[in-house]
Amino acid sequence: xxxxxxxxxxxxxxxxxxxxxxxxxxxxxxxxxxxxxxxxxxxxxxxxxxxxxxxxxxxxxxxxxxxxxxxxxxxxxxxxxxxxxxxxxxxxxxxxxxxxxxxxxxxxxxxxxxxxxxxxxxxxxxxxxxxxxxxxxxxxxxxxxxxxxxxxxxxxxxxxxxxxxxxxxxxxxxxxxxxxxxxxxxxxxxxxxxxxxxxxxxxxxxxxxxxxxxxxxxxxxxxxxxxxxx
Amino acid sequence: xxxxxxxxxxxxxxxxxxxxxxxxxxxxxxxxxxxxxxxxxxxxxxxxxxxxxxxxxxxxxxxxxxxxxxxxxxxxxxxxxxxxxxxxxxxxxxxxxxxxxxxxxxxxxxxxxxxxxxxxxxxxxxxxxxxxxxxxxxxxxxxxxxxxxxxxxxxxxxxxxxxxxxxxxxxxxxxxxxxxxxxxxxxxxxxxxxxxxxxxxxxxxxxxxxxxx
Numbered sequence: 335x336x337x338x339x340x341x342x343x344x345x346x347x348x349x350x351x352x353x354x355x356x357x358x359x360x361x362x363x364x365x366x367x368x369x370x371x372x373x374x375x376x377x378x379x380x381x382x383x384x385x386x387x388x389x390x391x392x393x394x395x396x397x398x399x400x401x402x403x404x405x406x407x408x409x410x411x412x413x414x415x416x417x418x419x420x421x422x423x424x425x426x427x428x429x430x431x432x433x434x435x436x437x438x439x440x441x442x443x444x445x446x447x448x449x450x451x452x453x454x455x456x457x458x459x460x461x462x463x464x465x466x467x468x469x470x471x472x473x474x475x476x477x478x479x480x481x482x483x484x485x486x487x488x489x490x491x492x493x494x495x496x497x498x499x500x501x502x503x504x505x506x507x508x509x510x511x512x513x514x515x516x517x518x519x520x521x522x523x524x525x526x527x528x529x530x531x532x533x534x535x536x537x538x539x540x541x542x543x544x545x546x547x548x549x550x551x552x553x554x555x556x557x558x559x560x561x562x563x564x
Numbered sequence: 565x566x567x568x569x570x571x572x573x574x575x576x577x578x579x580x581x582x583x584x585x586x587x588x589x590x591x592x593x594x595x596x597x598x599x600x601x602x603x604x605x606x607x608x609x610x611x612x613x614x615x616x617x618x619x620x621x622x623x624x625x626x627x628x629x630x631x632x633x634x635x636x637x638x639x640x641x642x643x644x645x646x647x648x649x650x651x652x653x654x655x656x657x658x659x660x661x662x663x664x665x666x667x668x669x670x671x672x673x674x675x676x677x678x679x680x681x682x683x684x685x686x687x688x689x690x691x692x693x694x695x696x697x698x699x700x701x702x703x704x705x706x707x708x709x710x711x712x713x714x715x716x717x718x719x720x721x722x723x724x725x726x727x728x729x730x731x732x733x734x735x736x737x738x739x740x741x742x743x744x745x746x747x748x749x750x751x752x753x754x755x756x757x758x759x760x761x762x763x764x765x766x767x768x769x770x771x772x773x774x775x776x777x
Binding site for chain 2: 358396397398399401402405411412415417419420422423424426427428445446447449457458459
């Protein structure tokens, strides 16, 4: 019988059977990485807007509180996008000739709202409520990043489920006092600067444990599926 | 030479198992990739045919799915239209009393709301030197001038509700109760600028002094 395969085929056969496991693993790893990458999640990507609104200027430069524009953040699921009237509260008098504000003036004159492009977009099968997070001491910057350093708005976090769960599993690592929720520059307490008002906490973990108790964060429930998928 | 060699048939029984494992891994990883893709790509679940807040709409002429409230609508919270709480007036005249007693908690809330909505122009001290004024906005009057010290408290409620001069109405952003709390805090600011140490209760004063150290 003539020989069909070269003897090296043995090695190749062995290697390829073994190798397929690695190949499959590699494919899965690449797919997983792509899935988590900013390419898919849009993390860190600046969205184009009809007006190049700068949070850096308005928050850091002028010291305007988040709630001046995002009025419903404490009481509703949605933080609230300001109506054009809010922009015009100041811009009816300052920067009235600025070309970049033309769409704002147009909107005010015609009553047609500005069409901002949503930066933080969750899939519709996720229920998210801003007000409860504010009430339990999740800082704006914890999820949105240091918005006061963003000349144009981008998405700070991946907004993927494993990112949500990091905090839902261990809220102690992230909570801050309610009074500091809107503070963009809050720092957790340290042994040198303990938080006297909250159990003399000397670290984020100590403070977090105190606040979980104080604010009644129900750790045993907030990882239930139906909390977010209802 | 080589042509003559016979490829040994491996009768190692673990082989088929490995092959099966390999097949299972391929199937599993394919399923995994498809499942991961499924979550995001399934348009029915991620983009359901309903309006999210402030989502654009082709249906309405102004392109907005959020509809403005029909003119003349009375909010369920404001069913007591015509009362002091909602008008700031008694018998058509600006009132000089509060519709509810102002507690320390109300005052703190008033301070917080004042700092959010008012201080940008009126300044944290109420002197009309807020940051936006420093950037060119028309300067509002100081709360510490005689006319405003003498103004009834209903005046501040009225201005927040309807706007005044260059100031727009804040009624859409601040509810009635909070408007009164802000008015109360403005009164406190007015007192603060002409206060003496003797006006401060002894225990509060001690607290202030120990905080200062």
